[in-house]
Amino acid sequence: MDLGLNMLRLSPKNEAQVVSPLSVIFALALVQAGAKGGTRSQINEVISKGATDDEFVDFYSNLANSTLSPSSGVQTRIANAFFLNGKYSIDEQYNDTITEKYSSKVEALDFGQIKHSTEIINEFVSMTTEGKIKDFIPEDIVSAKWEEDSADGSIIDRTFRSIENVQKEMEFLNERDESRYNTEDEEMEVLSLRYKDTSSAFNIILPKKMFGLDELSANLTRDTDKPEPTISIPKMTVETDFDLKEALIAMGIEDMFSASADLTGIAESPPLAFSDATHKAIVEVDEGRIAAAAVTILR
Numbered sequence: 001m002d003l004g005l006n007m008l009r010l011s012p013k014n015e016a017q018v019v020s021p022l023s024v025i026f027a028l029a030l031v032q033a034g035a036k037g038g039t040r041s042q043i044n045e046v047i048s049k050g051a052t053d054d055e056f057v058d059f060y061s062n063l064a065n066s067t068l069s070p071s072s073g074v075q076t077r078i079a080n081a082f083f084l085n086g087k088y089s090i091d092e093q094y095n096d097t098i099t100e101k102y103s104s105k106v107e108a109l110d111f112g113q114i115k116h117s118t119e120i121i122n123e124f125v126s127m128t129t130e131g132k133i134k135d136f137i138p139e140d141i142v143s144a145k146w147e148e149d150s151a152d153g154s155i156i157d158r159t160f161r162s163i164e165n166v167q168k169e170m171e172f173l174n175e176r177d178e179s180r181y182n183t184e185d186e187e188m189e190v191l192s193l194r195y196k197d198t199s200s201a202f203n204i205i206l207p208k209k210m211f212g213l214d215e216l217s218a219n220l221t222r223d224t225d226k227p228e229p230t231i232s233i234p235k236m237t238v239e240t241d242f243d244l245k246e247a248l249i250a251m252g253i254e255d256m257f258s259a260s261a262d263l264t265g266i267a268e269s270p271p272l273a274f275s276d277a278t279h280k281a282i283v284e285v286d287e288g289r290i291a292a293a294a295v296t297i298l299r
Helices: 002-009 021-032 037-047 053-068 092-102 114-129 213-217 244-251
Strands: 074-078 081-085 105-109 140-145 154-163 166-176 181-184 188-194 201-207 230-234 236-242 277-285 289-298
Touching: 002 021, 002 244, 021 037, 021 053, 021 092, 021 277, 021 289, 037 053, 053 092, 081 114, 092 105, 105 114, 154 230, 244 277
Parallel strands: 081 105
Antiparallel strands: 074 140, 140 289, 154 166, 166 230, 181 188, 188 201, 236 277, 277 289
């Protein structure tokens, strides 16, 4: 949760933003497996504070396996892949770790052959996500049906205000249901819409102060009350790009992007470092389901 909140706090203000902390975590887990020294410590501190290296690997390996376990109404696919320049020799232990623990695909490519390399990566993308994401290295895609289909509720046109002085007409899903889990305090209301697999849910946080999300995100607490909810949310598709490198550096993951990077667990030589990190996410909400996809690229 901390990583996701930090990403939102570091996102552009007064703009709709979608992020997938899970996608970022699994990308960083692949790096952590081959990082050493301060580079590894910085990653551990941000996404698994206080955990030993063994605890880190066990936790995120189990998370990956549980996320991929088939369940009623929720379909999740996670695609981890490590494409290495063919002129480097990948460490055998690193290869075994990310393959066995994170089910990662490992393949050496000749990046000098740009068209060929792109075709291979995009084929992997399309096959893994069943065409949901194309022309982009994927991390995860989620599609889930609601526990209770909102098609039974009403759909009406209403005005949606995203930022000050910006508004548009949208279709809203509406219902009144005492069984929905919800809670509130003086600053916000929280609604949890469960999927058919009730171990997962779509959680909505709404500031009581209009356009107050930025202020709210800095002061989130768990002390809330539970009223009876009247639900009205827009049918929507939101797709955004996120400057992940800048955010990770702000959180304290700096070394992997500099000459100080110690990634000798991936390859002994030449010295490796990452030059950029980008993140793209999309979420679609309607009366029958929620579908989301996210891409995290570290290069």
